[in-house]
Amino acid sequence: MAELTYREAVADGIAQEMERDPNVVFLGEDIGKAGGVFKATVGLYDQFGPDRVRDTPISEQAILGAAMGAAMTGLKPIAEIMFSDFLAVCWDIVANQIAKSRYMTDGQVNVPLVIRTANGGGARFGAQHSQSVENWSMMIPGLKVVAPSTPRDVKGLLAAAVRDPDPVMFFEQKSLYPVKGEIPDGECIEELGKAKVVREGSDVTIVALAAMVPRAVEAADRLKTEANISVGVIDLRSLVPLDTQTIFKEVEKTSRLITVEENPRLCGWGAEVSSIVSEELFWNLDMPIVRVTTPHIPLPSADELEDIAIPSVEKIFQTVLRSVD
Amino acid sequence: MVKNRVKKKKVSNQKIKKTARAKSANKRNDDIGEELRLKMWRYQLEVRHVEQRAHDLFFQNLIKGTSHLALGQEAIAAGCAASMREDDYSFCTYRGHAHTLVRGASMEGVLGELMGKQCGMLGGKGGSMHLTDVEKGAMGSYAIIGAHLPIAAGAAWSAQYRKSGQVAFCFFGDGTTNIGAFHEAINFAAIWKLPVIFVCENNLYMEYTPISEVTAVEHPAADRASAYGLEPIIVDGNDADEVFRVASKATEKARAGAGPSLIEAKTYRHSGHSRADPATYRPKGELEKWLKRDPIKLYRVRLEEFGTSDDVISSIEEEVMSEVDKATEVAKQSPAPSESSLLTQVWADGGSEWRN
Numbered sequence: 193m194a195e196l197t198y199r200e201a202v203a204d205g206i207a208q209e210m211e212r213d214p215n216v217v218f219l220g221e222d223i224g225k226a227g228g229v230f231k232a233t234v235g236l237y238d239q240f241g242p243d244r245v246r247d248t249p250i251s252e253q254a255i256l257g258a259a260m261g262a263a264m265t266g267l268k269p270i271a272e273i274m275f276s277d278f279l280a281v282c283w284d285i286v287a288n289q290i291a292k293s294r295y296m297t298d299g300q301v302n303v304p305l306v307i308r309t310a311n312g313g314g315a316r317f318g319a320q321h322s323q324s325v326e327n328w329s330m331m332i333p334g335l336k337v338v339a340p341s342t343p344r345d346v347k348g349l350l351a352a353a354v355r356d357p358d359p360v361m362f363f364e365q366k367s368l369y370p371v372k373g374e375i376p377d378g379e380c381i382e383e384l385g386k387a388k389v390v391r392e393g394s395d396v397t398i399v400a401l402a403a404m405v406p407r408a409v410e411a412a413d414r415l416k417t418e419a420n421i422s423v424g425v426i427d428l429r430s431l432v433p434l435d436t437q438t439i440f441k442e443v444e445k446t447s448r449l450i451t452v453e454e455n456p457r458l459c460g461w462g463a464e465v466s467s468i469v470s471e472e473l474f475w476n477l478d479m480p481i482v483r484v485t486t487p488h489i490p491l492p493s494a495d496e497l498e499d500i501a502i503p504s505v506e507k508i509f510q511t512v513l514r515s516v517d
Numbered sequence: 518m519v520k521n522r523v524k525k526k527k528v529s530n531q532k533i534k535k536t537a538r539a540k541s542a543n544k545r546n547d548d549i550g551e552e553l554r555l556k557m558w559r560y561q562l563e564v565r566h567v568e569q570r571a572h573d574l575f576f577q578n579l580i581k582g583t584s585h586l587a588l589g590q591e592a593i594a595a596g597c598a599a600s601m602r603e604d605d606y607s608f609c610t611y612r613g614h615a616h617t618l619v620r621g622a623s624m625e626g627v628l629g630e631l632m633g634k635q636c637g638m639l640g641g642k643g644g645s646m647h648l649t650d651v652e653k654g655a656m657g658s659y660a661i662i663g664a665h666l667p668i669a670a671g672a673a674w675s676a677q678y679r680k681s682g683q684v685a686f687c688f689f690g691d692g693t694t695n696i697g698a699f700h701e702a703i704n705f706a707a708i709w710k711l712p713v714i715f716v717c718e719n720n721l722y723m724e725y726t727p728i729s730e731v732t733a734v735e736h737p738a739a740d741r742a743s744a745y746g747l748e749p750i751i752v753d754g755n756d757a758d759e760v761f762r763v764a765s766k767a768t769e770k771a772r773a774g775a776g777p778s779l780i781e782a783k784t785y786r787h788s789g790h791s792r793a794d795p796a797t798y799r800p801k802g803e804l805e806k807w808l809k810r811d812p813i814k815l816y817r818v819r820l821e822e823f824g825t826s827d828d829v830i831s832s833i834e835e836e837v838m839s840e841v842d843k844a845t846e847v848a849k850q851s852p853a854p855s856e857s858s859l860l861t862q863v864w865a866d867g868g869s870e871w872r873n
Contacts, residue, residue, distance in 0.1 A: 259671060264656060
């Protein structure tokens, strides 16, 4: 058992896959010699060399286009888009090319690649370097969408993403990079599309993703001690595939569902979860489903403003308290 | 603008004179040979007759949606294909019937796809703008301008990494030279010395607007080459032999590890941009002038000059036309795609499930 930070788990996960499979290659801006702007890829260039760990120009379309072309012809590329906000400058390659080529060619084209990107707020970077854009990817048919909340999941889900035969969007939450956690020795791999119950609870179920998971857990602990409310927390881990069965199982026990999302309100992933549970589990519910999200605004940069924009432990705590009352 | 046009004319006159000189030289020293020439003759005819058939089928309402014909541009696809190895990759645009056919894709697969039939090469899921035959190295037709340039660079990267000796050809129009992906991809290919050959088919119009009206330089691809450390290459795109020669040189360079090439092939499309475009914006007499330089017409003369008998020349054309007839019938008889195919092939497991 080793203790690694979330950022160290990224390099550890990539290294595990590059050691296993010589067809795994890695490209992006400043990822090699510089070790990544978030220092999440330190050591890979030295370990695997410039043929497999390739620094690119600031050319997001070229990065993802090249990853796609390589994936179509036998390689298993991992491409980094430095900030998830930058996906907007290469969205054609993601949404029109990578996602759709298999369907449009009736299965002739395979695109087994991983797009890693630093996602989310909390770093005071302002509206163009802080967005949570996992819901952009979720709405495009043909993309798998993963967002880990712990170092162990970073490594295990990254391994699963690399080995998956389909394109996977891998959202690393930048405020989690310094968080430490235990990683088992030996090969570490998780399954895509499996949510994890991280807190058992009998009164309310919270479904959360990435940075919202530790906040939901902290709120659950406070609700237990301060209000004697038993709150279960599900770490969704993957938006596509979506593990609805784990949500159903927990909501059947509690009859109350709250989603906690970092993305802005409209068309956030919680809306889809809420819709599915409403359609299929309506008669089990004891209260309306409640969504806690960032308001529908671009993220501000000042710390006081950003902190009240993104769902906080306090906001989750108060929302649960109010909802079950 | 007027100055530009005059200049352009001058260049093209020089080019024609040069071609005439080359012709007489070739008579003495045929660097291409009859076998290869007949192959390019067949390629050009296959494209010409399949596309003319596609045009006719539109007017019988048997082809829906849109389609972008390359009538008049056949020599580029033919000349490049003749320089490729079977395992080389080619990437093209929504005007990609030509590039797909010359890799050996079946005519019924192409016509069936245009007609939305089960026998279509994509089972009716892609249509005219996405023709693909991976087994033949035709890695797809891309309908968003510029997207496939970095993708082709990626396939070339993969070939370089695997040391397979393959090259990737990437065909696009003059309009593509003004989109960002063009510049990103060429810089990227140049710095990594990727075995990719970018072929700009300059047919003088970006969709409906003359390319000269929207481009800062006279030769939209060649004049940009030096910005990426590449040699400017301009070729007569209506002469399959000339195209073959520059393409062969570029593939040799790519296979030798010396990096990408950017070729600008001057040509002209005989029809409008798409089915919806009657091309009324063309100045009077322009089409007629280019019809005199129809690549098929020129190539028939070329074959005759090199002593290929009229019988051989015509019998290939008859063969191709009968293949097109046969393929048309097969496609017409083919059923529509089955409803059960709607939800297949989103994922590698063949399905489209996104939840449990």
